[in-house]
Amino acid sequence: MRIDSDKCVGCKACVPYCPVLCIKAEEKAVSIDEDECVECGVCFRADVCPTGALFMPKESFEYPRAIRMQFSDPGVQHPNFKSWGRGTEEAKTNDVTGKFGRGEYGLLLEFGRPGTGTRLSEIEKVTKVVRSMNFDIMEDNPLYGLLAEDMSGSFKPEYVNEKILSGILEFRFEENELEEALKKLLPLLDDLDTVVSVGLVTRFADDSSIPVIDKLKNIGLIVRPNAKINVGLGRPVIER
Numbered sequence: 001m002r003i004d005s006d007k008c009v010g011c012k013a014c015v016p017y018c019p020v021l022c023i024k025a026e027e028k029a030v031s032i033d034e035d036e037c038v039e040c041g042v043c044f045r046a047d048v049c050p051t052g053a054l055f056m057p058k059e060s061f062e063y064p065r066a067i068r069m070q071f072s073d074p075g076v077q078h079p080n081f082k083s084w085g086r087g088t089e090e091a092k093t094n095d096v097t098g099k100f101g102r103g104e105y106g107l108l109l110e111f112g113r114p115g116t117g118t119r120l121s122e123i124e125k126v127t128k129v130v131r132s133m134n135f136d137i138m139e140d141n142p143l144y145g146l147l148a149e150d151m152s153g154s155f156k157p158e159y160v161n162e163k164i165l166s167g168i169l170e171f172r173f174e175e176n177e178l179e180e181a182l183k184k185l186l187p188l189l190d191d192l193d194t195v196v197s198v199g200l201v202t203r204f205a206d207d208s209s210i211p212v213i214d215k216l217k218n219i220g221l222i223v224r225p226n227a228k229i230n231v232g233l234g235r236p237v238i239e240r
């Protein structure tokens with residue numbers, strides 16, 4: 001996003017709408033720090049500019065910068081996955097997709113939300129460790145499409161410095177790998193220059209208990225269970 005300085009009257013009405021605080025208001029001039037802007041389009045859609053000074057320059061649509069809006073603007077369709085917004089169905093559709101089966105756990109890491117955004121370089125610090133443990137990153141996840149072909153967990157170099165509003169990393173592992181996975185990954189998250197929400201996906205046991213809760217408590221983690229109940233609107237396509 002950019003501000004046309006010939007049209008801007010410095011009213012600052014757009015400033016509070018930016019989720020990553022990159023609209024800078026000096027004494028008279030208002031400008032956008034384009035390196036920090038994630039191209040979410042919120043300031044534009046707020047429709048508060050009295051002079052139409054906010055605009056998307058053609059550079060916003062050119063690669064590698066174009067990935068910013070694909071991971072930040074809910075009105076932009078992801079080109080590879082045809083989903084809108086930030087482009088992942090996540091585990092909440094597991095009743096239908098069967099991504100995470102019995103005897104497995106899914107780990108979801110959501111980077112950058114709320115309100116900070118993240119560089120791909122921060123996510124890459126985690127994807128490299130995930131791959132070093134030989135866990136497969138879900139292929140139907142938009143972040144997967146940014147990975148280098150050697151599958152080392154590095155992103156293609158042209159994307160590493162791009163900034164996005166949020167990105168969700170999903171991968172699965174066997175139940176007996178839980179402790180190793182969490183002990184390696186969680187300390188890493190504390191050192192990242194962004195915020196991360198961590199979700200662990202599991203199925204109910206046949207007796208409706210959630211056995212993983214005790215395992216997590218035993219390794220010192222606070223657990224806040226959330227359940228999604230399929231009321232029949234989605235039909236399972238895979239049984240795992």
Ligand code: SF4
Binds near residue numbers: 032037044
């Ligand atoms: S497009 Fe989003 S990130 Fe960029 S200046 Fe506008 S509100 Fe801020």
Ligand code: SF4
Binds near residue numbers: 011012049054
């Ligand atoms: S709302 Fe428009 S005129 Fe007011 S500071 Fe923002 S860009 Fe400038």
